[in-house]
Amino acid sequence: MKGSILIADDEAGIRESLTIVLQDEGYDCTTVSDGKEAIEAINKRSYDIIISDLKMPNVNGIGVLEHALQHSSDTLTIIITAHGTIETAIQALRKGAADYILKPLDFDEVLIRIENLLEHKKIIQENKHLREQIDQEYNFNHIIGESEAMKKIYKMVERVSGASSNVLITGESGTGKELVARAIHFNGKRAERPFLAINCGAIPEDLIESELFGHKKGAFTGASSDKDGVFVAAHGGTVFLDEVAEIPLNLQVNLLRVLQEREVKPVGANQNISFDTRIISATNKDLEAEVEKGAFRDDLYYRLNVVELELPSLQQRREDIPLLAHHFLQKYNKELTRNIKGISSEAMSAMMSYEWKGQVRELENVIERAVLLSDNDYLLLEDLPSAIRDVDVAESDFVSMSTGKLDQAVQVFEKHHIQSMLKRTDGNKSEAARLLGIDPSTLYRKMERLGLSE
Structure with a gap:
């Protein structure tokens, strides 16, 4: 019908x-x-x-x-x-x-x-x-992380979302710079307008000017029609310049003028086009060092860096690893139609000990692979890549962390795991205690200690 x-x-x-x-x-x-x-x-x-x-x-x-x-x-x-x-x-x-x-x-x-x-x-x-999907994905109430480092980021994002100032997001590859940029946009007053992301390091040098500023028909070979650059196309919204340090030096002066004047001249055009677009840029490089080397203009750096958000590495927020791991476990259980119930303590200890050079992105890839290939009810140490299995836990940074940080990580893991079991059992504490392998009285004490509501 x-x-x-x-x-x-x-x-x-x-x-x-x-x-x-x-x-x-x-x-x-x-x-x-x-x-x-x-x-x-x-x-x-x-x-x-x-x-x-x-x-x-x-x-x-x-x-x-x-x-x-x-x-x-x-x-x-x-x-x-x-x-x-x-x-x-x-x-x-x-x-x-x-x-x-x-x-x-x-x-x-x-x-x-x-x-x-x-x-x-x-x-x-x-x-x-x-x-609804956008709100769910980019609302910071749903971003995973309870560490102090991430709480500082949340506060900064909340503060800058309501403004139109340029923001520079720095941090290692895989820390979620584009996710933060989208959160700033979709939690601000420009949320109903376009968000356009452009990876400055992935565009050939002879095309980046056209991508940024646009072009007129016939301006160069292959320009078969007029095209708006990202600044005009995102008018009223936000442009995210990822890997901004990769913009060629000869184009940086043009970009500076565009940001100062808030108008752009497409390649082959005779007139400028005005735009109202917020600029959020990101880099995994030290832009101050790039300025000192002469590889990046200092005036452009200061124009982009009105507010800087430096994202913490996973090593700086290890207590978030259990939360992230369980989040990705649930995500890929759904996507891959699996029913892995949890992560063993040995596997979690290994992940807490491992040096995640690929940051959160690497952790997500590891969990996706494990969920896909595991034949067990729980993710075990044997389900993880050899590089993680072979980490010497006794000599790792995980064990050498201060007692306070380790206790905090354990508490975060316990709290999240108990919440997951209570959710699975629709709040039935006796059944949750059985799944956790503890007495109901022990569960009640833990809930009280961890500040979990009835």
Whole structure:
């Protein structure tokens, strides 16, 4: 079926004719003869579209519309009206009707109106779903990490999100610089506008000027049409310049002028184009050292670095490793349709001891591989790559950490693991204690010590 439609009209001829036409097109139709019956039908099930006559016994079309808006907000209502009551139809539109159709009915027009409304509804639902996904992915309430280092980053992101100042994000590869840039954008006032990311190190040198600033048709071989650069294309939103240190020195002066003037001249153009775009840049290099070497302009550096966010390495936030590992375990259980229940203490100790040169990205890849290949109910030491299995835990940085940091890491792991078990058992503490292999009384003491609510 193409969609479900409720037809409410006190004229049997109109009900029957609409039903025949709509059913022939593949719609699921329900008919009622007055407004009271329409309200009863709405209470029993939901419809994609309601087609209601304006004047009906018991409850008129406006009453049906108001009830539908209150009890089935996703349903779209079309009002049928005669020429003499157009003013009332306009009133219905103001109250929330999706459309109105004049009598006598043109059935071809009715079909077109319905198809357009359903297509519009589909787009709205897709946009709503996309927005929910974006909010879920880039809302910092869902970013994994309870370490002090990450809490400082959260505070900085919250502070800069509401402004339009340029931000420079620094940190080693794999620490999540683009994720932080997106969080800044999607938690700020530009969230409804574009976020465009460009990797300055991945674009050939002869094309980067066109990518940044745009070009006119015929400006160079292969320029078959006009093209906006990222600054204009993201007008009102944010441009993320990843690996900004890789921009050639000869283009840096042009970029500086663009950032100062907030206008850009496309390659081959005679006029500048103004834009209102926030700039967030990122690098894994020491830009101050690049400036001293003459590889990066100091004036551009200061223009980009109004606010600097330095992301901690995984070594600086080891207490987050259990949280991250369990987060990735749940993620890849879902994506790979597996049901790995947890991570053994030996495997977790090895991961806590390992020096993650690839940072969070490497940890995620290791968990994905283990979930895919493991034949066990829990991820075991044997499921991890040899480089992690062979780490000497006794001599690792993990053991040499101060007692406070180690205790903190253990507490974070315990708290997260207990929360996971309680979630699995829908809050049944006896069952959670059984899965954890401890007495219920021990679980209660641990919950109290870790500050877990009842």
